[in-house]
Amino acid sequence: MPTATPSAPTNQLGFTKQDYVGSKSTLCAGCGHDAITAQIINAAFESNIEGYRVTKYSGIGCSSKTPAYFINQGWGFNSVHGRMPAIATGSSLANRNLINIGVSGDGDSMSIGMGQFVHAVRRNIPMIYIIEDNGVYGLTKGQFSATADKGSFLKSGAVNDLPPVDPCTLAIELGCGFVARCFSGNPKQLSAILKSAFAYQGTVVLDIISPCVTFNNHDASTRSYKHVKDHDFPLHDLGFIQYSEVEDVDIAAGATEVVTFPDGSRVAIKAIHEDYDPTDRFGAMKAIHQSMAKGEFLTGLLYINPTQPPLTEVLNLVDEPLASLGEAQLKPSPAVLEEIMRSLM
Amino acid sequence: MTASLAAPSMPVGAKTRINDFSIQVATVNGSGSQTANSVLLRAIFQMGVFVSGKNLFPSNIAGLPTWFTIRASAKGYVARKASNEMLILMNPETAKEDIAKSDPGALVIYDEPLQLDKLRADLSYIPVPFQKLVTASCPEPKLHKLVKNMIYVGVAARLLSVDMAEVRNAISKQLKGKAKAIEINQAAATAGYDWAMENLPDQDHIKVVRDNKTQGLIIVDGNEACALGALFAGVTVVGWYPITPASSLVETFIDYAEEYRKDPKTGKSTVAIVQMEDELASAGVVLAAGWAGARSMTSTAGPGVSLMSEFIGLGYYVEAPGVFFNVARTGPSTGLPTRTQQSDVELCAKCSHGDTQHINLYPGNMEECFQFAYDAFDLAERFQTPIFVVTDLDLGMQNWSSKPFAYPATPYDRGKVLNQQQLAEAIDWGRYKDVDGDGICYRSLPGTPGGKGAYFTRGSGHNDYAQYSEKPEDYVAVVDRLKRKYETAKTHVPAPVFRNQGSSKGILAFGSSDPAVIEAQDLLVERGLKTDYLRLRALPFTAGIDAFVKEKQVVYVVEQNRDGQMANLLRETYPEQATKFKSVLHYNGHAIDAQCIVDQITAFEQK
Numbered sequence: 001m002p003t004a005t006p007s008a009p010t011n012q013l014g015f016t017k018q019d020y021v022g023s024k025s026t027l028c029a030g031c032g033h034d035a036i037t038a039q040i041i042n043a044a045f046e047s048n049i050e051g052y053r054v055t056k057y058s059g060i061g062c063s064s065k066t067p068a069y070f071i072n073q074g075w076g077f078n079s080v081h082g083r084m085p086a087i088a089t090g091s092s093l094a095n096r097n098l099i100n101i102g103v104s105g106d107g108d109s110m111s112i113g114m115g116q117f118v119h120a121v122r123r124n125i126p127m128i129y130i131i132e133d134n135g136v137y138g139l140t141k142g143q144f145s146a147t148a149d150k151g152s153f154l155k156s157g158a159v160n161d162l163p164p165v166d167p168c169t170l171a172i173e174l175g176c177g178f179v180a181r182c183f184s185g186n187p188k189q190l191s192a193i194l195k196s197a198f199a200y201q202g203t204v205v206l207d208i209i210s211p212c213v214t215f216n217n218h219d220a221s222t223r224s225y226k227h228v229k230d231h232d233f234p235l236h237d238l239g240f241i242q243y244s245e246v247e248d249v250d251i252a253a254g255a256t257e258v259v260t261f262p263d264g265s266r267v268a269i270k271a272i273h274e275d276y277d278p279t280d281r282f283g284a285m286k287a288i289h290q291s292m293a294k295g296e297f298l299t300g301l302l303y304i305n306p307t308q309p310p311l312t313e314v315l316n317l318v319d320e321p322l323a324s325l326g327e328a329q330l331k332p333s334p335a336v337l338e339e340i341m342r343s344l345m
Numbered sequence: 346m347t348a349s350l351a352a353p354s355m356p357v358g359a360k361t362r363i364n365d366f367s368i369q370v371a372t373v374n375g376s377g378s379q380t381a382n383s384v385l386l387r388a389i390f391q392m393g394v395f396v397s398g399k400n401l402f403p404s405n406i407a408g409l410p411t412w413f414t415i416r417a418s419a420k421g422y423v424a425r426k427a428s429n430e431m432l433i434l435m436n437p438e439t440a441k442e443d444i445a446k447s448d449p450g451a452l453v454i455y456d457e458p459l460q461l462d463k464l465r466a467d468l469s470y471i472p473v474p475f476q477k478l479v480t481a482s483c484p485e486p487k488l489h490k491l492v493k494n495m496i497y498v499g500v501a502a503r504l505l506s507v508d509m510a511e512v513r514n515a516i517s518k519q520l521k522g523k524a525k526a527i528e529i530n531q532a533a534a535t536a537g538y539d540w541a542m543e544n545l546p547d548q549d550h551i552k553v554v555r556d557n558k559t560q561g562l563i564i565v566d567g568n569e570a571c572a573l574g575a576l577f578a579g580v581t582v583v584g585w586y587p588i589t590p591a592s593s594l595v596e597t598f599i600d601y602a603e604e605y606r607k608d609p610k611t612g613k614s615t616v617a618i619v620q621m622e623d624e625l626a627s628a629g630v631v632l633a634a635g636w637a638g639a640r641s642m643t644s645t646a647g648p649g650v651s652l653m654s655e656f657i658g659l660g661y662y663v664e665a666p667g668v669f670f671n672v673a674r675t676g677p678s679t680g681l682p683t684r685t686q687q688s689d690v691e692l693c694a695k696c697s698h699g700d701t702q703h704i705n706l707y708p709g710n711m712e713e714c715f716q717f718a719y720d721a722f723d724l725a726e727r728f729q730t731p732i733f734v735v736t737d738l739d740l741g742m743q744n745w746s747s748k749p750f751a752y753p754a755t756p757y758d759r760g761k762v763l764n765q766q767q768l769a770e771a772i773d774w775g776r777y778k779d780v781d782g783d784g785i786c787y788r789s790l791p792g793t794p795g796g797k798g799a800y801f802t803r804g805s806g807h808n809d810y811a812q813y814s815e816k817p818e819d820y821v822a823v824v825d826r827l828k829r830k831y832e833t834a835k836t837h838v839p840a841p842v843f844r845n846q847g848s849s850k851g852i853l854a855f856g857s858s859d860p861a862v863i864e865a866q867d868l869l870v871e872r873g874l875k876t877d878y879l880r881l882r883a884l885p886f887t888a889g890i891d892a893f894v895k896e897k898q899v900v901y902v903v904e905q906n907r908d909g910q911m912a913n914l915l916r917e918t919y920p921e922q923a924t925k926f927k928s929v930l931h932y933n934g935h936a937i938d939a940q941c942i943v944d945q946i947t948a949f950e951q952k
């Protein structure tokens with residue numbers, strides 16, 4: 001039920017932004033994850049998301065706690081370490097009307113949960129898969145994660161000798177049709193990407209650099225606010241137009257590209273730095289690798305292919321959610337049992 | 346034809362074993378012998394005789410030795426019998442050892458070039474020129490290897506007096522609709538039969554005589570029976586990962602779903618089946634689907650359950666339903682992956698870390714595989730928890746004859762789920778509030794409109810309202826309620842069944858041991874010992890078990906594992922009766938047989 005007060009602005013459903021908040025965060029003050037939560041709330045509000053349809057899944061970590069902090073109208077499932085994708089898979093199959101948001105960490109997804117990440121992306125589960133990437137295990141007090149840069153330092157001075165895993169190139173490699181990298185310190189870009197993500201049908205992989213102020217924000221860190229800000233290369237300005245908005249809404253002048261989703265929503269992409277084509281899969285891979293070699297974070301919509309069918313379609317499931325099918329639709333008749341029994345005689 | 350069929354060790358005029366014998370067939374895996382053996386079994390079945398088959402196969406696709414035992418029993422004993430009256434030896438690799446191990450007096454059909462007849466004097470040898478016969482009967486050389494085995498079916502049919510018409514029927518049935526294969530195989534079987542007619546004299550060692558015991562019965566394996574139970578229970582989400590001996594449960598389900606779970610108008614499917622990347626992921630899919638309101642299942646074996654255990658604990662603690670079939674095999678580790686055992690009893694009873702207790706169902710025959718599979722979905726939704734249906738390779742993959750399954754008439758029990766209107770009307774609803782005092786709370790399903798009922802599910806500490814809590818009293822309240830819920834289950838799971846002979850000596854067994862125990866009871870009576878037999882069918886233990894144990898002087902707990910796992914659970918549950926439980930064990934990977942039970946109980950009794 002919308003709880004609009006006369007003063008607060010409402011969206012098309014009559015909800016205020018307050019209707020999209022969750023419980024109070026218990027993360028460290030200044031944690032990047034909280035900034036992401038704020039943008040999820042914002043994007044859900046602006047995208048006119050029906051809160052009751054939202055399901056929020058997570059594994060274990062500071063990042064995985066955040067689904068409790070947004071959209072209280074939706075159901076949450078904080079599961080076990082690294083296994084959020086399986087939870088999202090089962091639930092999204094049970095009810096294809098759900099809007100699925102998974103929140104994970106770099107430890108949760110790129111170490112213990114790497115297998116599940118890979119296969120969820122491969123299956124194109126209908127979900128927004130957010131990796132709140134701080135290069136460390138926050139909740140277990142600051143050990144390196146698998147996305148930590150080679151040669152980077154822990155607060156204690158320990159050096160990481162191993163190369164990082166990059167969730168974005170990995171996701172593109174796996175066939176993901178919506179891959180973006182963002183920075184929790186760039187709310188405008190993050191909000192536009194999240195709104196586009198809500199309109200997408202399959203798996204959206206968002207690697208959001210999200211500094212851990214307690215364990216990985218020191219001067220020698222490559223995931224500190226300062227370092228990321230200095231090395232952030234936003235690719236473009238994004239404008240998102242939801243399908244429900246007027247057809248001929250103005251797209252930002254100078255936009256180089258407009259990508260249209262099956263539901264009619266559009267993202268307008270205006271290049272800033274270079275001529276980057278996010279519909280070119282191989283070009284995207286190359287550009288990301290080149291920027292990583294330079295120690296930069298290329299942020300924005302890295303790759304988009306709006307027409308990939310999600311698993312629910314691949315499996316050719318009935319339109320009605322499986323969870324709401326009853327005995328009448330599910331239980332074969334006595335005649336069927338008789339027929340089967342005869343075949344076994 | 347030189348060999349004499351009167352076994353030297355057999356006294357002349359010894360009684361012919363009519364419809365009461367075992368045949369062991371030794372072949373090479375992947376040689377098509379499975380079809381031949383099934384045909385022979387089915388032909389005897391069609392003669393109206395109780396028959397059971399046990400396939401002892403290797404973990405290999407082709408090339409390793411495999412044995413198939415067919416037991417005919419007028420009395421209806423279907424357990425494995427340790428001794429065999431007829432051997433069919435097709436595998437050069439094992440023939441000598443098979444001969445060495447065989448019982449005196451056995452008829453030995455073998456491939457002529459193996460020249461086995463000098464090995465022992467106390468057997469009756471029947472060399473068969475298989476290659477010659479197959480060449481003459483089958484025009485296509487590349488099929489020779491596959492149909493060669495069908496020749497021994499014809500030879501055995503002739504020796505046993507099985508009607509060739511039944512063999513031909515059995516071939517048609519086995520090779521459903523494949524006209525050419527049927528023709529070639531029928532020709533091969535006939536060639537064997539005709540050759541035996543011409544070249545072998547009658548034997549009066551073992552015989553099949555037409556009876557009417559199998560009229561109206563079906564032949565089925567437990568995996569198929571469970572798959573059918575799930576089909577009728579309306580499963581809507583399946584997450585699985587292949588593993589012997591559990592794969593065919595889901596694979597059979599897939600076949601049936603193809604036919605019976607498609608919307609007739611749109612052709613769209615009413616079940617989502619996903620082969621996951623591993624069993625842990627499968628468990629997650631099952632529990633999350635159950636959490637979201639689907640009826641969900643997976644099928645696995647011991648290694649899969651080990652992998653799933655982190656999620657099983659989550660399911661128990663957050664109270665998410667799901668059905669977990671464990672078709673057990675021989676552990677630990679990879680163990681003997683194609684052999685049977687009941688060694689996951691404790692694993693499934695308490696799967697996962699922390700204090701956990703799970704509802705387990707132990708079907709003991711095909712009808713129960715079907716019915717318990719059906720019931721498991723009701724129990725999962727009623728108790729909002731993972732339910733294990735524990736069978737084993739013997740039940741799951743072997744051929745069993747059974748009465749046709751009765752239509753499960755009880756309507757689905759979808760448990761305590763509040764819909765939009767009920768949520769709107771509910772006063773102070775809390776996801777984990779025990780309103781009814783039975784430990785089972787009311788849940789809501791994600792996606793329910795109306796703005797009520799959303800809650801946050803977490804595997805960490807929570808209170809009645811599903812809020813995060815580390816308070817000692819909140820924690821204890823939840824785990825104590827879960828225990829109360831488990832108590833409630835005692836009146837919902839299947840009660841034990843009894844086969845009592847009026848004795849103070851008890852036998853307690855479960856699952857696939859049932860036929861061997863029944864036969865052992867009868868054998869013990871012949872030796873002057875009556876027993877009362879309780880067949881356990883579920884965890885938690887129900888009231889009837891307590892009463893039975895209290896009443897008995899001793900309870901022999903029969904199980905197919907080394908450590909007496911069920912006896913351990915019984916001792917833990919009934920500490921005052923602990924000394925009464927004596928373990929009768931069988932755990933070499935072969936299905937349990939009656940004689941080993943008789944021997945062990947006799948030894949205890951003589952102490």
Ligand SMILES: Cc1ncc(C[n+]2csc(CCOP(=O)(O)OP(=O)(O)O)c2C)c(N)n1
Nearest residue numbers: 060061062063081105106107108137138139
């Ligand atoms: C099976 C298992 N192993 C280990 C842990 C301990 N653990 C909790 S959170 C975590 C790492 C989380 O790191 P990340 O996903 O990056 O989240 P962050 O806290 O950095 O947001 C670990 C190792 C656990 N909960 N479960």
Ligand code: SF4
Nearest residue numbers: 028031062138212213
């Ligand atoms: S430890 Fe790091 S990741 Fe965790 S809440 Fe604090 S700042 Fe955030």
Ligand SMILES: [Mg+2]
Nearest residue numbers: 105106134136
């Ligand atoms: Mg992290």
